[in-house]
Amino acid sequence: xxxQLTQFLKLILLGAFSSFFFxxxxxGEIAKFINPKYILMSQLAGFLFILLFIIxxxxxxxxxxxxxCSAGCNGDHDHSHSRFKKVFxxxxxxxxxxxxxxxxxxTLNSSIAGNKGLLLPQNEGMSQARQDAFNExxxxxxxxxxxxxxxxxxxxxxxxxxxxxxxxxxxQIEMSEDVFAVYIEEIQTNPQMYNGKKIKIKGFxxxxxxxxxxQFIISRFLINHCVADARVVGMVSEYKDAAxxxxxxxxxxxxxxxxxxxxxxxxxxxQVEEVETISEPDDPYIFPILVxxx
Amino acid sequence: xxxxxxxxxxxxxGVLALIVxxxxxxxxxxxxxSVSFLLSDSxxxxxxxxxxxxxxxxxxxxxxxxxxGFIQMxxxxxxxxxxxxxNKYKAIIMSCLVGAVFPAxxxxxxxxxxxxxxxxxxxxxxxxxxxxxxxxxPMVILSTYMAFGNHVTMAGLRVGGGFTAALLITLSISTxxxxxxxxxxxADPVHKEAQAGTNRSFSYKARGMMQHSIDEFFDMGKYxxxxxxxxxxxxxxxxxxxxxxFGDGLMYSTSVMMGLAYxxxxxxxxxxxxxxxxxxxxPSVSILAFLIYGPMIDLKNxxxxxxxxxxxxxxxxxxxxxxxxxxxxxxxxxxFL
Numbered sequence: 001x002x003x004q005l006t007q008f009l010k011l012i013l014l015g016a017f018s019s020f021f022f023x024x025x026x027x028g029e030i031a032k033f034i035n036p037k038y039i040l041m042s043q044l045a046g047f048l049f050i051l052l053f054i055i056x057x058x059x060x061x062x063x064x065x066x067x068x069c070s071a072g073c074n075g076d077h078d079h080s081h082s083r084f085k086k087v088f089x090x091x092x093x094x095x096x097x098x099x100x101x102x103x104x105x106x107t108l109n110s111s112i113a114g115n116k117g118l119l120l121p122q123n124e125g126m127s128q129a130r131q132d133a134f135n136e137x138x139x140x141x142x143x144x145x146x147x148x149x150x151x152x153x154x155x156x157x158x159x160x161x162x163x164x165x166x167x168x169x170x171x172q173i174e175m176s177e178d179v180f181a182v183y184i185e186e187i188q189t190n191p192q193m194y195n196g197k198k199i200k201i202k203g204f205x206x207x208x209x210x211x212x213x214x215q216f217i218i219s220r221f222l223i224n225h226c227v228a229d230a231r232v233v234g235m236v237s238e239y240k241d242a243a244x245x246x247x248x249x250x251x252x253x254x255x256x257x258x259x260x261x262x263x264x265x266x267x268x269x270x271q272v273e274e275v276e277t278i279s280e281p282d283d284p285y286i287f288p289i290l291v292x293x294x
Numbered sequence: 295x296x297x298x299x300x301x302x303x304x305x306x307x308g309v310l311a312l313i314v315x316x317x318x319x320x321x322x323x324x325x326x327x328s329v330s331f332l333l334s335d336s337x338x339x340x341x342x343x344x345x346x347x348x349x350x351x352x353x354x355x356x357x358x359x360x361x362x363g364f365i366q367m368x369x370x371x372x373x374x375x376x377x378x379x380x381n382k383y384k385a386i387i388m389s390c391l392v393g394a395v396f397p398a399x400x401x402x403x404x405x406x407x408x409x410x411x412x413x414x415x416x417x418x419x420x421x422x423x424x425x426x427x428x429x430x431x432p433m434v435i436l437s438t439y440m441a442f443g444n445h446v447t448m449a450g451l452r453v454g455g456g457f458t459a460a461l462l463i464t465l466s467i468s469t470x471x472x473x474x475x476x477x478x479x480x481a482d483p484v485h486k487e488a489q490a491g492t493n494r495s496f497s498y499k500a501r502g503m504m505q506h507s508i509d510e511f512f513d514m515g516k517y518x519x520x521x522x523x524x525x526x527x528x529x530x531x532x533x534x535x536x537x538x539x540f541g542d543g544l545m546y547s548t549s550v551m552m553g554l555a556y557x558x559x560x561x562x563x564x565x566x567x568x569x570x571x572x573x574x575x576x577p578s579v580s581i582l583a584f585l586i587y588g589p590m591i592d593l594k595n596x597x598x599x600x601x602x603x604x605x606x607x608x609x610x611x612x613x614x615x616x617x618x619x620x621x622x623x624x625x626x627x628x629x630f631l
Contacts, residue, residue, distance in 0.1 A: 008307070008311065010512060012314050012315055014508070015314075015315040016315050019319055021349075021352075024349070030349070033342070033346035033350075034346060042350075044353055044356075048353075049356075051504070052504060053311075055505060056508055057304055057308050058501075060304070060307050061303055061307065089512070092515075092516040092520060093516055093519065095523075096345060096519055098326065099341045099345065100345055101322035101323055103330075103333065103338060103341050105342050106339055108339060109335075111336060111339065111530075112339055112529070112530065115530070115531075115533040225561060226346040227343055228343050228346050228347045228350070228526070228558070229565070229568050
């Protein structure tokens, strides 16, 4: 009968992992990391860790000491490793627990947006072929009205989706969180259809290279699965005092959509009439719209 | 040793472990606060991305290691010998098909493949499953279909092209490597009795399967964590646009997209949306390369494979996948488009 320190360490780590997953759900922090639609999987992980914790409990005291390998052991695990490798291995495993408990999750900001690719059509350095490909992609897209809503929604039913898409035809466009991405895509695909319409939109200020000093992009991060696949969606906005609003400031603005030529591509631009600085919303991210397939 | 004494000892240990966990949970924020002046804003962003990759991947890894544990305890070499066709070419096709119907992600598949190869599945058949498992499954097909504006073309090309490429790669591996290429001893004869096929009770085996999964989790977990950390650093510090400043043309854009697929290490269920966001910058075939290459191999996956297989094999596999995906994309482009 012998106390197995390594097994005890594993036991503690399994417990800590389990409590980490439950903490994420109980505090709601999970929404800072993954699309809430997928939380079921991570809840499952929390419960699986509890199960493994219980199983692991039986291994801490090995009854048969010289046979220090229990059921299922194939002799290919830790034993052959050197002490250093072992210590290193466990330090690596502890790392996410340390930073997970110790560092508050951040909301992605413009420094990441800048790394994620560009929103504006690029011209300089773009060959004819690429330009053609771009135009082809743009012209390929059908107007959204004819598209079926994408299967599997952020909890919008088919009819509600249709109703929301109807709202886009009104004079005043309200960019609410649930339809943010589809609205923007639609407006960018057919800018001339929305020329002159009023718009009200919330987001953070992102200044992409190549914008004038009176312009910024009003943006949100769109998350499909987890924060690692976030991408920026947004619209160019023009405002005389744009310079006053620094990167990452959250604002709500009202204005009129006008089409402008940018690098030979027609894009929608918001002529801002009113800006109000707001605090970061509780749900800073937006999620793709999907209609349930059942 | 009396049974009562043993069980109360175990209970005490459990309580003790929980107390340690509570201490850990309580004091870590305090500990990290005291070093918070060392943390830059960009590191905090990096940490968020790092954790989100893990939170997304861990459930799949757990399912992967449990499956591996199940194979260890319930499936014998005898079963496998019966299931895998004797003919090499039939075996290759079958392994790719098995991978295609098996819903796995690229981090969950590595422990499963290792266990299968250890159980005597030929290396090339293991590779077949490794390649098509994460690439072709209902979630991936659905997300690709959605990401490309509900057009079936891209999803179809991804499945068709990916399957063909996987067959070619598996075929090459089967001619290049004869042995199983695993690291470490094949099996430990002392513990033979603890494997499948012996007449142990169901609950004994279930316990064995779980214990096995725990060890596998700690084994694989560290490589997953290292991979996720590097991928998060890449996302935080390296702007995507620095990649396409230097050139143009199909070869170039395809290499860039494949490089992205490798270093971003996205889950195959989510990468279609990222791929689609590049459609205003790169031609569709380059994006197709991104979609096929990423699930087959990426940074996080390579590190996990290196822990299981010999370096030489992983290097050859990496080069083969790269060459074949790249080659077939270029050929497709010049033949059909």
